[in-house]
Amino acid sequence: xxxxxxxxxxxxxxxxxxxxxxxxxxxxxxxxxxxxxxxxxxxxxxxxxxxxxxxxxxxxxxxxxxxxxxxxxxxxxxxxxxxxxxxxxxxxxxxxxxxxxxxxxxxxxxxxxxxxxxxxxxxxxxxxxxxxxxxxxxxxxxxxxxxxxxxxxxxxxxxxxxxxxx
Numbered sequence: 319x320x321x322x323x324x325x326x327x328x329x330x331x332x333x334x335x336x337x338x339x340x341x342x343x344x345x346x347x348x349x350x351x352x353x354x355x356x357x358x359x360x361x362x363x364x365x366x367x368x369x370x371x372x373x374x375x376x377x378x379x380x381x382x383x384x385x386x387x388x389x390x391x392x393x394x395x396x397x398x399x400x401x402x403x404x405x406x407x408x409x410x411x412x413x414x415x416x417x418x419x420x421x422x423x424x425x426x427x428x429x430x431x432x433x434x435x436x437x438x439x440x441x442x443x444x445x446x447x448x449x450x451x452x453x454x455x456x457x458x459x460x461x462x463x464x465x466x467x468x469x470x471x472x473x474x475x476x477x478x479x480x481x482x483x484x
Contacts, residue, residue, distance in 0.1 A: 324436050325478045328363075328409050335362065344411075344480075348374040350400030357408050364405050365480075366397035367413035367441050383442050389415040390426065394433065402434045409436035411480060416440050416468030417460040427472055437478030440465035445484040 335342050344363035345356035348370030356364060368389040369382030382389065393413050401410050412435040416423065430438060444455060444462045455461070466481070473479045 323476050324409065325476050328436060328478045332362065346370045346413075347401065348372065348396065350396075350404040353401045353410075354404045357405050361408070363480075364401060364408055364410045365413060365439060365441075366393050366401050366410055366435070367439075368392050368415075369413075369442070371396055383446070388418075388420070389413070389442060390418050390421060394429070397435065398433045409478060410434070411436060411478065412438045413441035414438040414468055414472075415442055416465040417444060417455075419460070423464075423468055424471060427468070427475060427477070430472075431475060431477055435477075437480070438468065438472045439480040440469055440482055443482045443484065445482055 332342055342363075343359075343361045344365055345352070345359075345361040346365040346367045346369065347353045347356055348367065352370070352374065353364050353366075367382065368387070369379040371392055372381035372386070373379060375381075397410065397412060412430045414426075414430070427438070443465055444452065444460065445465070447455065469479045469481045
């Protein structure tokens with residue numbers, strides 16, 4: 319029996335792709351339908367992102383940065399109900415809004431992991447925001463360092479992690 323963790327299996331697969339000089343394909347999705355066909359098309363990673371859900375609604379990705387919905391609740395809802403059940407053995411990465419003041423990060427990482435997600439990516443990210451708005455967010459205690467901490471804690475739990483660093 320292979321006792322490798324899910325993270326180790328994902329990394330092994332990605333390293334195999336690199337050695338074979340193949341592409342690594344990660345697809346940001348917002349619905350089970352998209353995830354199903356991304357897997358059929360050869361996706362290596364499925365990213366459950368709030369912007370993917372907004373795109374399914376006919377909006378642009380930037381909607382994921384607006385206060386239209388609670389990002390973490392949205393991703394948990396469609397990710398656990400629609401994505402995980404469709405892609406089964408393919409790794410699904412949770413788009414975690416690590417600056418969310420309404421979550422206890424360590425507890426929420428447990429929920430993500432126990433729900434069946436392979437890992438996290440910091441999304442939406444403050445890394446895409448600059449200027450006065452970024453300054454205002456940081457003055458309120460919301461910083462990119464919170465996202466870095468989320469990735470660090472997830473990695474420490476042996477979850478697969480991706481970090482968006484724009």
